[in-house]
Amino acid sequence: xxxxxxxxxxxxxxxxxxxxxxxxxxxxxxxxxxxxxxxxxxxxxxxxxxxxxxxxxxxxxxxxxxxxxxxxxxxxxxxxxxxxxxxxxxxxxxxxxxxxxxxxxxxxxxx
Amino acid sequence: xxxxxxxxxxxxxxxxxxxxxxxxxxxxxxxxxxxxxxxxxxxxxxxxxxxxxxxxxxxxxxxxxxxxxxxxxxxxxxxxxxxxxxxxxxxxxxxxxxxxxxxxxxxxxxxxxxxxxx
Numbered sequence: 001x002x003x004x005x006x007x008x009x010x011x012x013x014x015x016x017x018x019x020x021x022x023x024x025x026x027x028x029x030x031x032x033x034x035x036x037x038x039x040x041x042x043x044x045x046x047x048x049x050x051x052x053x054x055x056x057x058x059x060x061x062x063x064x065x066x067x068x069x070x071x072x073x074x075x076x077x078x079x080x081x082x083x084x085x086x087x088x089x090x091x092x093x094x095x096x097x098x099x100x101x102x103x104x105x106x107x108x109x110x111x
Numbered sequence: 112x113x114x115x116x117x118x119x120x121x122x123x124x125x126x127x128x129x130x131x132x133x134x135x136x137x138x139x140x141x142x143x144x145x146x147x148x149x150x151x152x153x154x155x156x157x158x159x160x161x162x163x164x165x166x167x168x169x170x171x172x173x174x175x176x177x178x179x180x181x182x183x184x185x186x187x188x189x190x191x192x193x194x195x196x197x198x199x200x201x202x203x204x205x206x207x208x209x210x211x212x213x214x215x216x217x218x219x220x221x222x223x224x225x226x227x228x229x
Contacts, residue, residue, distance in 0.1 A: 041223075041225070042222065043221060044220055045220070046217075097160070097214070097216045099157065103153060
């Protein structure tokens with residue numbers, strides 16, 4: 001079983017749509033959680049951290065369910081510029097800094 | 112702030128040759144640098160963690176004699192792919208951590224190096 005699993009997609013949605021990505025992780029000792037965005041042939045960039053209480057940043061909302069070991073990302077009012085691959089990332093222990101990346105979910109927003 | 116550069120951005124080499132990739136933190140001292148590899152349509156896989164002045168810690172399945180990592184200063188780490196073969200063709204990305212007061216899982220990624228071995 002992969003340590004971090006995501007539906008690879010692709011998700012093809014029209015502009016303005018709301019889209020949700022899911023992610024599960026296998027290690028219950030995981031401590032920190034993130035969503036990164038990766039554009040084609042580029043490095044990943046941190047989109048947002050994910051907290052147990054849920055957090056929002058503009059059109060983006062992230063949720064964490066530790067009991068189910070499940071993380072989600074909701075994007076509202078999709079823009080063309082949101083087209084990218086979204087990576088679910090988990091850190092096992094903050095003192096090691098080791099990040100475990102999911103395979104990524106590809107989003108294509110069409111006009 | 113917190114900019115990380117990599118050089119070269121892409122390289123094509125012949126099978127059997129060695130390739131060195133540099134990772135630099137431009138405006139902060141990186142006590143820890145990480146090296147990742149990403150094959151097409153796959154996730155980033157951590158290859159090794161390097162701390163300045165000490166030997167790198169390699170992930171399971173990564174050959175330390177093939178992927179030589181040197182972290183001689185707080186702003187530079189290098190990855191040398193020795194005797195490269197076509198199966199080593201990949202996107203190699205480094206990240207750096209070590210900003211004061213910032214946990215090491217907050218990493219700043221370099222732009223990556225695309226290696227093609229012919």
